[in-house]
Amino acid sequence: MRFLSSFLLLMIALPTQGRLNVVATTPDLAAIAREVGGSAVNVISLARPTEDPHFVEPKPSLIVKLRDADVLIEGGAELEIGWLPALVDRAGNRKISPGGTGHIKANDGVRMLEVPTELDRSQGDIHAAGNPHYLADPQNACIVARHIEKTLCALEPQSASQFRANTDQFVHDLEAKLAFWRQTLAPFKGQTVVGYHNSWPYFAERFGLRIDLFLEPKPGLPATPTHLAEIIGQMKQRRARVIIVDRYLDRRTAEAVASRTGAKVIEVTHFPGGIKDTEKGYVALMDYLVNALAKAFAR
Amino acid sequence: MNSYRQLIAGLIMAVGLCVVSGQQSSETEQLKQQLQQLQENLERTQREYQAQIQELQKRVHDLEQTSAGAPARLSHGQPVVTDLDKESNPGSNWVAATASSSRGSASILRPLESKDGRSYLDIGLIGTFAAGTSTADDISGGTQLGGHDPNQRGFTVQGIEANFAGAVDPYFRANANVLFQVDEDGESRLELEEAWLETLSLSSGLQVRAGEFYTEFGRQNSLHPHAWAFVDQPVVLGRFLGPDGLRNPGARASWLTPTPFFSELLLSVQNSQGETASSFRSGGGHGNADESALPLAYRHADNDRGVDGLEDLLLSPRYALSLDLTDNQVLLLGASAAFGPNSRGSEDAGSTLTQIYGFDLTWKWKSPEHHAGFPFVSFQTEGLMRRYEAGHFDWDENGNGLVDFGEVVDSTTGLPAFLARETLTDYGFYSQLLYGFRKGWVAGLRFEYSAGETADYEQSSLTLDGEPLGRDPLRSQRWRVSPNLTWYPSEFSKIRLQYNYDDRLVVGVDHSVWLQFEFLLGAHAAHRF
Known part of the structure; x- marks a missing residue:
């Protein structure tokens, strides 16, 4: 009996350890939250860095994580629309529901690219709010960090100075790094990079690259031989030498195209931890992406 | 903001020094008040400035949306980087092109948008059709028990389902599903599948x-037909929960227990009558079988005493618990029950109750590097047991003591049969394995078994119009194996081919092949696990 009661007590006591529970939908948002919150918060990501963030399994355990959350950071651009709303509904947590004190819609104030002029699914799986992969631009990471800072300061005023200092530091570091990254990629401005899925327009814009050829004929549809033939033709014409493929996408198709065009396939990810050496956080991720691209271009 | 803070800190220090240097306490009070006033003034100014800054930020943002692709942005007043150097950037044409597409959209989309991009009312339409053939003579209500199953050789409109969902106000969300159907005779039917409101938090x-x-109740009963992994309803659910599933007006409470793993307790109280409560106070035959077919337990449902208390309603508790076995594997276990009165038997048959118990297990593995959810493997099984009290029934309904047409006769006496009260016990299960082997492709295999303990009414030598009745085909042993293959061209359409090998104890073996196709228009709520 005593065992049972202490077990029950333990079960109830476990989720809260005094620190704010911050739940981010994706690992990039989680990484930024860790920078801002530091040791004063406990951050988890619902999606894992290696998986397709559009199709996270709505495991019941995620409902429990949302129920125990003080803060929910969501992308805000429909990336999670296929799995998150049902979980939030079921969790019944007022704090993290839209409009709640701990609900952060991370893309507020972000200039969204590729917002469709009309919603037409014959054009493939498009996002009505624009391309949701906006964190590939470090400047947007600064905006997101400020949102998180604001919410954390409001929820835990006694740590506000720490949150502010952390955020200032993060933004300052990014600023310095960004200059360096732009410099690294500057020699390759205007070059074409072929993507598998159209998830890199923000990165392209920031670093002056052209990432406008895709192995998918339309967002979400599998590659077809005719489409690939067209892409190969375009790649030769534009002398495209680099193909980027997200970890969870079909690398074999990319390799096949690369072998016909002499291009190099590099594995990319939007998420810290999606590829080896990116685990440390957002800066490590961008370091990896910029260096991998620069290396592939300079080949 | 920082400069204000520094100023305040400076003032506090200055005041502190004054106090330390031995001023009188009244002066200290005065100074404190002055300081407070000063602080309040500063805070007010600060708030005003913040509001102004926010307003300006918003304007700048709006201007960005409408001006020709000037990427200057603010990050809380701190420009982190300067503009892209457009002149020396050959990629800028493309950049400008995307920016302009985002610009044109804002005004078009805005009327549709509400807070955080969701509209007030999400509307979706799902059309599900089937085509196929079967060796069975009794497809509708015979091999196919489900009300939305393929119901004839040729084509079937399984359902055109309209879904309306949204938040009502800060307290409730609501959902309604209205289904349009064409039956095997070509008659149109409109069904209210669901319409409910639920507390937000x-x-x-x-x-x-x-x-x-x-x-x-279990896993599949609460799913709309388009979310099923097979073309048709499992046999055991068709037999116990009815052709349209168990649903009725009522209220339900659910409680997420305060445990670190998912554990949920639900209790539903619903009306117990009508065709969507077929094991309870339902008047018709069983399933959507032919009207001329004999009713369940060979006795009519004349024993409906209405609702006098809570025990005359349908009560359904459920407990579900889920664990992540590994990062890639989920297990969900559930136990369900449904209790309520039934109306089987003569008017004076007394209280007759139905109890249904169910156990379900769902396991799913999804690759840690899945693309669009593929590859995955999932296994789901539900086992059910039903105890059904059938009241006594006298087939000599007009009391003339003679055998009239359409009456069940006891061949040992040659008189209209009198069926004594008895309890029927039925059980069954289905198990289904799904393998999403590549993006958009799922192979499935379902195995089903259902049977009932032979009841007294089945053992006695009953005849109808001279034909011996024997075992009840809708309670006797049946098993079915169904392999299928589904292709999802996108999340919004699917094509499914299924074969059923069907072995019924009374009827024999039948083969059926069905091709199902489905479209989805508009909004569709995220599916739960």
């Missing part, structure tokens, strides 16, 4: 739903 993990809804 009561405290302590509680939620309450009220309206017309599917009873949370």
